[in-house]
Amino acid sequence: MSVDRLHPGLVHHIANTLGWSDLRPLQKEAIGPILDGEDTILLAPTAGGKTEASSFPLISAMASQEWNGLSVLYLCPIKALLNNLAPRLEAYAGWMGRTVGLWHGDIGESVKNRMRADPPNILLTTPESLEGLLISTKTETDFFANLRAVVVDEVHAFASDDRGWHLRAVLERLTRLAGRPLQRIGASATVGNPDELLKWLQGAGIGRRPGRVIAPGVLPVGSQIPENPPSGEIELDYVGSVSNAAKVIATLHRGEKRLVFCDSRKLVEQLAGWLREFGVTVFLSHSSLSVGERRRAEQAFAEARDCVIVATSTLELGIDVGDLDRVIQINAPKTVASFLQRLGRTGRRSGSVRNCLFLAIDKRGLLDAAGLLRLWGRHWVEPVAPPPGPNHIVAQQILALCLQEHRVGDRLWPGSWNGLKPFDAESKPILEYLVAEGFIETDGGMLFIGPNAEKRFGSRHFADLTAVFCAPPEFTVLHGREEIGQVDPSILIPEEGRGTTIILLAGRTWYPKHIDWKRRLCYVDPAEGEGSAKWSSAGLPTGKSFALAQSIRAVVLGEDPPVKITSRAEGALADLREKHVDHVDQTSLIIRRSKSELRWWTWAGYRANLTLQASLDGIARADGVSDFSLRLEDSAPNEVLSHALSDAVLVPPTPDVRAVNGLKFNDALPEELARATLAARLSDLPGAHQALRIPRHFASG
Known part of the structure; x- marks a missing residue:
């Protein structure tokens, strides 16, 4: 039995402290490969036991093989997920006398300094905070000397954008600091190409380290015929407006806990405002709300019963929001993978099934939902693919390496990424540009940070250099000393003939009484009446993929997705088909x-x-x-x-x-x-x- 390979003390606590009579298939199948040092991708739906599948064997190895110091890194894409996982991992590690540390932007400097002096055995952090550790002058060179393994939670969320390129580069630099190959374990929801995701995670170690995908009970993508769709109670409805969506949500499933997903912060605010109008207890979660506001909402939602939380993708990942009854989707998520994450929030109780109600608030949203559900019905999931041409990440990494090492040999620098492309010698033109423009200085065959890098990125100890994504500037909204969240500055500019705009934020309306333009602060008081919400989006416009657009074409030609479609949605689809005839x-x-x-x-x-x-x-x-x-x-x-x-x-x-x-x-x-x-x-x-x-x-x- 694979469970027999775990440390006896850990097995004792699994049985007696947790009261588990057995492990899940994923957790059992992961024990042998992880204990043997293999790189792995752990594939399972949301709440499929991936955290225990990765942590139990690693904690067992710590005890059995006497790993000391900082041995395991646990990387997550968002701070909220780290906060959610920390208590569980602290309990598991504590059984074996091991410690867990939490490191991100909301952790105080005094706590971080204690961890620098006495590193925990497991450190939970984000890649951006990890980069900050690497380039900080406060971090001793031997901080990562005992590192053995890295767990990347929600690895698919990294692989599809620039944070993935950054993560892979940082892992190679960590490998050099540790002086040994690092075991890499990725936890993921269903993806269309898990074998390629494993190779992506292995980085420069492809072909030199054993690796496998562990996915018991997960059907290979496209393995079933379309007439046999995935399980779940899925319904598609057309309501025509945000207010109508709120009315349906307020009327249906009273007494139950409902999680509603919207794919914009503005829509979250608008829907929450209407739900309050209809007397629904509602909470909000999106990236422009303050940390305190989000935590209060998520905690209250976890403890309440007859209520609704409206969220963007901030609650798509594995954050625990308690015992959930229903998931509702306004219009459609951008990908099938996102839908699977959201659907996986339900059906966790014994006797319950996974469910999702799609409420289309416009005709375009109805087409998007129908096309996406048609792909889902065919067991199709997007392949995860890193964005091409990460030249800007190469530039960032060269600068970060110079900060980390202080001085780098002008011929040795490519070795810092162990041959990982494109961070190898082929990126020399980028280095030459950095030298020519004064971002990097050279002297005696050594490279070091130049004056232009200090000028451009040096504020707040080069904090801007640690994040590879670009966020539009926002104003912080304060009621007294309490931070409510952030808004787009354009909403604060008075409109001709209308005066000051009432702000809609955290589901409440606010009047801007004072704006500090220099410090980007907006002081507000509660207000009555209708408010406005606005945020600018960062990044390139991408639109729909080829696969989704083709699926929508099939819907327009008359093919329905294999879900329950209300009469309202059927009528609206008929109108759309006539429009596009x-x-x-x-x-x-x-x-x-x-x-x-x-x-x-x-x-x-x-x-x-x-x-x-x-x-x-x-x-x-x-x-x-x-x-x-x-x-x-x-x-x-x-x-x-x-x-x-x-x-x-x-x-x-x-x-x-x-x-x-x-x-x-x-x-x-x-x-x-x-x-x-x-x-x-x-x-x-x-x-x-x-x-x-x-x-x-x-x-x-």
């Missing part, structure tokens, strides 16, 4: 010429259409790109268009100068490399290629 065909794509324009209905997704627009120079117009179509020059004859489409050579789009300026660390990059990064991220060459291969025909009217 001239835009779809069963066997080909339509290029429709009307009096006002010529439009190619590709149903290929935003990035694929943007790629097609860039590749059809002189044929496609820049002002007409959407998720489902692109506008063509209506003066071109059909024959010319046909030849242009048949002979098209695909090229990536040209990024806007504003997008280049918005790229984090862009000023530490040659402009051509910054543009190349954004061009690669705006393009979908495979999707554009598939769109060109689908037969097409011209239509008019």
Whole structure:
């Protein structure tokens, strides 16, 4: 039995302290590989026991093999998840006389200094805080000397954006500091390509370290026929407005605990305001609320019964919000993977089933939900893919390495990442630019931080260098001494003819009584009446993927997702199909010429259409790109268009100068490399290629 390999003291506490008669299949199957030092991906739905699957074998190894000092890092994408996991891991480690430390931006400096002097055996942190530790002059060189293993929770959340590139680079630098290969364990919900995710996690150790995916009971993606959809009570409804959604939520499932997901902070605030109007006990959670506000809401929600919490993806990950009855989704999440995370919040009680009610507040949201649920019904999940061309992360890492080491050999620096691409010698042009622009100085064959790096990133001990994502500037909102959250500064500028705007934040309305523009502070008092909420989004516009756009096309052609569809949703879908009747065909794509324009209905997704627009120079117009179509020059004859489409050579789009300026660390990059990064991220060459291969025909009217 694999359980027999665990330390007897740990087995005793599992049976007697937890009262568990047995471990789950994932937890049992993980014991042998983790104890044998293998890299692993632990795959299971939300609440599938992944934390114990990783921690039990590692804590057992600590005791059996007498690991000392800081032996295990536990990395999470968000602080709230770390806070949630800390008490559980403290209990498990405490059984064996081991300690756990929590390190992130909300932890006081005195606590951190104690951990620097006496490191815990397990440290829970984020990659950004870990980078801060590496570059800090307060961190002793032997702090990570005893490190043996790294657990990356919600690893899929890292792999799909720049935080993943940063994480992989930091893990290689840690490997050098520890002087040994580090065992890497990733915990993930269902993804479309778990084997590739394992290789991604292994980094420079691919092929040199054993690794495996452990996923008992998890069906391979696409393993079942569409007629046998995944289990769960899923319903799709169309309500037409935010207020109607609130009315449905207030009426349905009274006496139950309901978690409502919205995919924008503004929508969270609006829905919560309407729910309060209907007498519902409601709590909120999103990234622009203060830490105290979110914690109070999440704690109150966990302890209450007849209530609703409205959240963005902040509650999508494995944060415990107590015994949940229902999940409700407003419109649709962006991916099937996100839906699976949210669906996994329900059905945890014995005798209950996983459930989700989709409430579409507009026709576009209904199409999105239907297309996404059709993919889910086919057991399709997005493959996790790192964003291409991370040149800006290479620049950040070179600067961070110079801060960490103080002086780095001008020929030895590529070895700091153990050959991991693109952080190897091929990135030398980026180093040369950093030297030429004064970000890095050279002397006697050594590299060190230069004056421009001090000027650009040196404030607050180079704190800006630790985060690879770019957040728009926001104003902190204060009621007395209590921080409520943050808002976009544009909402504080009085509108002509209307005066000061009443702010909607934390589900309540506030009047801005004083604004400190220099310190970015807004002091407020409670207000009556309707308020406004606004936040700017960071990052590139990505739109719908090729797979989702094609699935929506199938819905428009008459295919329903395998879920319960209300009569209201059926009627709205019928209207949408009638609206798009001239835009779809069963066997080909339509290029429709009307009096006002010529439009190619590709149903290929935003990035694929943007790629097609860039590749059809002189044929496609820049002002007409959407998720489902692109506008063509209506003066071109059909024959010319046909030849242009048949002979098209695909090229990536040209990024806007504003997008280049918005790229984090862009000023530490040659402009051509910054543009190349954004061009690669705006393009979908495979999707554009598939769109060109689908037969097409011209239509008019």
